[in-house]
Amino acid sequence: MSRILLLVELKGGNDGLNTVIPYADPHYRQLRPGLGVAREKVLQLDERVGLHDKLEPLMESWKARDLAIVQGVGYPNPNRSHFRSIEIWDTASSSTQTLSEGWVARAFEHAPRPQGAGRGTGVDSIVIDTNSLPLMGPDLRTIVMQDAENFLRQAQAMKDNPRVNDGGNPALRHLLAVRREINAAAAGLSDKLHAAPPPVQEYANEGPLGRELDLATRIITAQVPVVAVKIALGGFDTHANQAPVQERLLGLLAGGLATFRRNMIAAGRWDDVLVLTYSEFGRRARQNASGGTDHGTAAPHFVMGGKVKGGLHGAYPSLADLQDGDLRHTVDFRDVYSTIARGCWGQPVSFGQRQIQHLDFIAA
Amino acid sequence: MGATALWPVRPSRAATAMGFDEARHLLSRATFGATPAEIRVVEAMDYGSAVDRLLGSWHPRALTAAPSWINEGPAQLRRLQQEAQAEAKEKKGVDGKPLRIVRPVQEQARELRNWWVEEMLVTDQPLVERMTLFWHNHFTSSLAKVSYVPALYRQNELFRREAFGNFARLLKAVARDPAMLLYLDGAGSVARQPNENFARELLELFTLGEGHYSEADIKNAARAFTGWSIERDTGAFVNHIQQHDGGEKTFLGQAGRFDGDDIVAILLRQPRTAERVCEKLWREFVSLSPDPAEIRRLAGILRTGGYEMKPVLRALFLSPAFRDPNNRGTLIKSPVDLVVGSVHLLGLPVPEKTQLVRMMQGLGQVPFDPPNVKGWAGGESWITTYTLLLRQQFMRRMIEATTVSSMDGNMMSMRPDRRAERKEAMERRPVEGRSLRDASEAKLGPTLTGTDAAALVRTFLPRQPIDQVDTGRTPGAIVAAAMLDPVYQLK
Numbered sequence: 096m097s098r099i100l101l102l103v104e105l106k107g108g109n110d111g112l113n114t115v116i117p118y119a120d121p122h123y124r125q126l127r128p129g130l131g132v133a134r135e136k137v138l139q140l141d142e143r144v145g146l147h148d149k150l151e152p153l154m155e156s157w158k159a160r161d162l163a164i165v166q167g168v169g170y171p172n173p174n175r176s177h178f179r180s181i182e183i184w185d186t187a188s189s190s191t192q193t194l195s196e197g198w199v200a201r202a203f204e205h206a207p208r209p210q211g212a213g214r215g216t217g218v219d220s221i222v223i224d225t226n227s228l229p230l231m232g233p234d235l236r237t238i239v240m241q242d243a244e245n246f247l248r249q250a251q252a253m254k255d256n257p258r259v260n261d262g263g264n265p266a267l268r269h270l271l272a273v274r275r276e277i278n279a280a281a282a283g284l285s286d287k288l289h290a291a292p293p294p295v296q297e298y299a300n301e302g303p304l305g306r307e308l309d310l311a312t313r314i315i316t317a318q319v320p321v322v323a324v325k326i327a328l329g330g331f332d333t334h335a336n337q338a339p340v341q342e343r344l345l346g347l348l349a350g351g352l353a354t355f356r357r358n359m360i361a362a363g364r365w366d367d368v369l370v371l372t373y374s375e376f377g378r379r380a381r382q383n384a385s386g387g388t389d390h391g392t393a394a395p396h397f398v399m400g401g402k403v404k405g406g407l408h409g410a411y412p413s414l415a416d417l418q419d420g421d422l423r424h425t426v427d428f429r430d431v432y433s434t435i436a437r438g439c440w441g442q443p444v445s446f447g448q449r450q451i452q453h454l455d456f457i458a459a
Numbered sequence: 460m461g462a463t464a465l466w467p468v469r470p471s472r473a474a475t476a477m478g479f480d481e482a483r484h485l486l487s488r489a490t491f492g493a494t495p496a497e498i499r500v501v502e503a504m505d506y507g508s509a510v511d512r513l514l515g516s517w518h519p520r521a522l523t524a525a526p527s528w529i530n531e532g533p534a535q536l537r538r539l540q541q542e543a544q545a546e547a548k549e550k551k552g553v554d555g556k557p558l559r560i561v562r563p564v565q566e567q568a569r570e571l572r573n574w575w576v577e578e579m580l581v582t583d584q585p586l587v588e589r590m591t592l593f594w595h596n597h598f599t600s601s602l603a604k605v606s607y608v609p610a611l612y613r614q615n616e617l618f619r620r621e622a623f624g625n626f627a628r629l630l631k632a633v634a635r636d637p638a639m640l641l642y643l644d645g646a647g648s649v650a651r652q653p654n655e656n657f658a659r660e661l662l663e664l665f666t667l668g669e670g671h672y673s674e675a676d677i678k679n680a681a682r683a684f685t686g687w688s689i690e691r692d693t694g695a696f697v698n699h700i701q702q703h704d705g706g707e708k709t710f711l712g713q714a715g716r717f718d719g720d721d722i723v724a725i726l727l728r729q730p731r732t733a734e735r736v737c738e739k740l741w742r743e744f745v746s747l748s749p750d751p752a753e754i755r756r757l758a759g760i761l762r763t764g765g766y767e768m769k770p771v772l773r774a775l776f777l778s779p780a781f782r783d784p785n786n787r788g789t790l791i792k793s794p795v796d797l798v799v800g801s802v803h804l805l806g807l808p809v810p811e812k813t814q815l816v817r818m819m820q821g822l823g824q825v826p827f828d829p830p831n832v833k834g835w836a837g838g839e840s841w842i843t844t845y846t847l848l849l850r851q852q853f854m855r856r857m858i859e860a861t862t863v864s865s866m867d868g869n870m871m872s873m874r875p876d877r878r879a880e881r882k883e884a885m886e887r888r889p890v891e892g893r894s895l896r897d898a899s900e901a902k903l904g905p906t907l908t909g910t911d912a913a914a915l916v917r918t919f920l921p922r923q924p925i926d927q928v929d930t931g932r933t934p935g936a937i938v939a940a941a942m943l944d945p946v947y948q949l950k
Contacts, residue, residue, distance in 0.1 A: 176603065176604060178601075178603040178604070179603075179831075182831065193831050222845075231843070236844075237844070237845075238844050238845070239843075239845035240845075246848070249851065249852060250848065252855075253847075253848070256925065259925045264788065264789055264922075264949075265747070265789070265839075266747075266788075266790060266791050266838075266839065267789075267922075267925075267945065267946065267949060269839045269842060270842055270847070270945045270948055273842050273843065273847050274847065277847065277848060335544075
């Protein structure tokens, strides 16, 4: 068993309350008098919550029961700095701890890589974004690239010379080892990516998300044996005039992920993939005076894949019981990670949470 | 970094002249990298005299004019920020869409980073800038948290003032430094609710290091610093006596009604404090594996000298480990070393510094933006598959800018939404690297003209190149090959 995790970072802090909407809760109307999504527009999932109407493309997955929504994901003593909070999510640390290794790399600490992963390609994970922290660590060979052609061309320009000697200089030894790693990855990727057919369905050409999903699709359909691919969508820091900004982003996200799903199904790889969204925090329950929302805490996140158990998981945080105006988390994000580490890679990993509470969103 | 300012123009050759390679080694560690002319001046000197001159007379002023807003208080800045937001709300652009808000804080942050990078390039005392950066990485504070930007400017002034001044004085000043009070939450720490953030890092990172104190020591130190805060209107340090916990505290085995200065004084009496500073200096200037006996010796010099920095820096540069030829080229250049050093060495005119800061950002080191309170991890962590490729790419751009065309701001853009633009620009340019084959000496900047092939290679590289550098080719091609060699990443 080894599945590929497609990690989707929603940069800036996505407003969870207007993503998965507690439309039936009267507190929602009070907290979001202007910014709230009208009840009749909400795509109702059950008698309490529903999706933002711009997430309509995800309904196909919801109906096929391969979209799980994990509600109320956060952590104790939440930090409201973008910078610090994303570091907490990326490294699976507690809010008082500073770690330098990413959580995916930590999942493979002292463990052999899942069978097949990295074999013959010299790369275990690929980041198609600028933030590579979740995948950084000595136990994972991670390549960061904006696009494949550019990476391969640059690697080509830095060809390894197998006869060189570091002369016992550890810094030079490190440099040469990294150069060899780049060359090995490029050699493995080059043939596979060039042989891979383009995605069956094209991605929308608005913003970088489509391009990132396109490359992720090619990597997965080309059978490059990686354990994770990371992409990102930015712009969620909506302090003012939130509605049009978030609507556009949610539309891009849902459209992109729906296309990705169809492409994976067409390539026969949907069962081998698991998509997870994450963001540094949700936003304040009460809208601010600028028609936006400020930095908050817990938020819902999406998990998709052929072997995902669709439906709502975790409890929606109570709007009647806020903590300093913020939602109290009901699911620790590290439990989401532990569930994925076990369900994707067969790694029973604890990230230091007191007791692991596995979630039931992955089929055996 | 003009050779004339720092060194005599035409020195007489000392009987104990150190020679080119040792001069290069000293300058590569003590400055951001040296041109052939700078090395030639030093190579004729006696080694000890050269070190004395590096540490000799210095001034605590930056040459670059300070940004205009450094004296604005937090209240004034908040007003400016609100005005900018209100203006953006009212006005619409020609296409009817809301205007992009130009946020004063972001703009100040940009100006501040550019200002320091400019100073690193124009300074007449590069070791002072190196030490300013060293203190910034020791006593970290970051724009990511400190949104009152003038405080970071003033903190930088403090680091420059104490660049090789006195560690005890510096530590005391840092504890009441407004940027630090904001960065580690001291500003809001009061008797009723002491915040432990500063106390914890003071013990763990700034002085003793892990394993040399208890959690109770942190709690008591935090109580001692309560009341030290910031004046809301001016942003200056203020001691709110009524917020101070005047009760008795036990700290590192001593008891008393300690305040912040007492805690600092106790820490300065601990041998570990000096050892820790010396370990960091060793990693910065000598090698990544500090020699315990040498650290004890240097820490002794630091403590018995009343925490004066000059004697310990002198001892460091004169230490056998520093001077060992096997030690040359064993440190990996930081992004700041690489970018500032390469621009200096190539004599590249870069009027707009934002593009250099973007390069540093891509490579993982933005001045005033350390990744966390521990600062930049440095060492081997500078080089990953991603940053190594990016370093090569930036080197190619610099070489092209030197030999083919001037540095163009858009070329350095890392913003994905300008990809199309960038791609277009790329296509208009010669294929990377290729044009250099024809680069003639005339196209190299004045810092390099007239230098013969062998000296060029020895200037750019701290040891034999890994890949072939054909010295029979044109000077431009030799420089290009040297800068793309893995050894160029070393100092």
